Amino acid sequence: MTNQPNTIETKAELLYGKKDNQIVHISEVDSGLECDCFCPACNSPLIARKGTIRTHHFAHHQGTDSQACVETALHLFAKQVLMEHKKVRLPEDQLSAEAIDHHGKKHLKTLLINAEKIEFTNVDAEVFRAGYRSDITAYPYENQNLDIEICVSHKVDLDKQEKAQRSHACMMEIDLSALEKDLSQKQIIQAVLYDAPRHWISNPLHRALEKQLQAEVEKLVFEANEEQPQKIESAPLTPKKPDNHMLLGFKVGHGYSPRYQKNFELCKLYTSRQVVSTSTRNLTCSHSGGFELEEFDLDENCIGKLEHLSFPIEVKLIMGSKLHGRKFVPVVLDLKTM
Template identity: 30%
Template sequence: MIPKLTFALHKKQLVNIDQVVSGLDCNCFCPNPNCNSKLIARKGNIKKHHFAHYETDECVGAFESALHLLAKEIIQTEKRIAIPEMEFYDSEYENATILLSEKKEVKAQSVDLEILQGDFQPDVVMNFGSKQLFIEIAVTHFVDDEKRKKITNSGISTIEIDLSSFMAGFEKQSLVEALIYSADNKKWIYNSKQNLLINNYLKTKKRELEEEEEYYKKIEEEKNSKRKKARLKGYRIIKTNDYYQIHCPKTVKEASNKFKSNAIIERLRKGDYWNGVIYGHIGNSRYVYIGKDKYEIFPSDKDFKLTEIEAKERRRLYGQLMRISSKANIECETCEKCEYFHEYIDHKEEIVCKFK
């Protein structure tokens, strides 16, 4: 249902029902250019004041035309408008929508209405010295492909303002808010700066990535140089775990001297490195790496062919390794105070240890 008509044309000027006298003496006409019939101002004591067509059927396009005219009049009077932000989907680097320009208010030196621009006629032309901004007011008819092409060919930035929600009725102040202050109901049909902004963004992004790659390349070269120097001196390079702890080789060697000798314990006594990890899980093979050599502690259940004595020895070995590991895991801060600490290679990811 179309709301009651509260605006009309009086001497070719848009007027509100409150601005005119009651009855035919209002001397008002329908704002729809395809109708332009005489209106009567109904300002009784029961119903809301409104205009009605006199001696003709109510015009379907009257309310939309009044809304369209009022919107243009408001912009021309205010000479300013909030323009929407401009976004761009970056599929090359970020796979995300990038903000190219933020919402902002622009103020014009002058505003023209319905001025022919080449082969099309925008609703509003805002003039900023040598620059212009076209505005299309959309209520039920929006910019189609043909007009979009003409706008693009003109090279003039253009926004479309969607006022379709106002067809249910409105107060003038709410229309002013939507036209002048809000950008939620506006979109760019064409922006003359868009390609330039996109190209600048892509160039900047490419340069940043190149600089980032160069930075990390330099960091990696520095780390490799530290590793090379450490190896030449016979130092150990120990990786820390997720909790910035290391498996201290000095503590491992000292702790292993307290246990009965076997192939693994003997390697640890010699100072061969063990990272403190027992791989595998119950039911499958359990094993460790000493240096680069793999040592099985328990075979898998299906391959379990140990004698009772062998199984007992393996359980003892497992317990020994667990106790050694619990003692040897130390924080980086503790490691820093050790006489064998040399330096970090990459913050606290790797430590150079002088213990041999």
């Protein structure tokens, strides 16, 4: 039996109804038909079931409760929360630009834009413009608007994304698909305003900053290309200290093995060593010389340190071991440059 994702499941209870054109929580109404509520999705009369055994919830007075009604109710309640509270936490964003000069050196610039809490001066629902209709349109600053999309079961489709980007609209999406079904009203409000995952669909200001980063990187590349290349002597492949290694490079990735029919991850470190000239049972070595490749498993914590090195370079390897199958194999836990 496979585990189901942590989303609103088919058995999720209907916790929100519509009363006097407002979305209300089950805790806010009287029990039974006296709640005077209707389904936000199909507009059928609801019964407020507030017994002592099951979690309090709404049920359709006639007909069958459905997943679509639960999702629609949460979607409408989330929109109502934004319209009533007039504030939200914006997504963070990681901007980057890179280019490689004629010498093969990569130049990189990054900018982290932290999440920010903002308030609106005004807010509208279902605003239609530029060929699409947004769930919520907020107006945090003068002459500036922010489209907010609510995802309960369906993310913003590609067509709406492209229309928002073409019209230079500022659009974000709040993802409520993983909310637990039995959260309280207060917890859902907190999730909508601040805690639920959120990301940018379109942000013209950030794209402008990204272009600025790219221009700065290209300037660095231009300056590097204008420099006269210095004569670089080949680095020796024999370390100065006998306990050190000459590090040649590393490789990190993942893939799928048709042979073993499973996914795998690759994290390897490559060093040089003098060619082994010892004969074996299957090989008689008559001549040898130079260097050969030596391969080690690599702990992922080392990747950040390796990305900033130029190869080859003399290093001291800090070794450990890890269980691979039924045996322990050596692994590089850390390294120190000389």
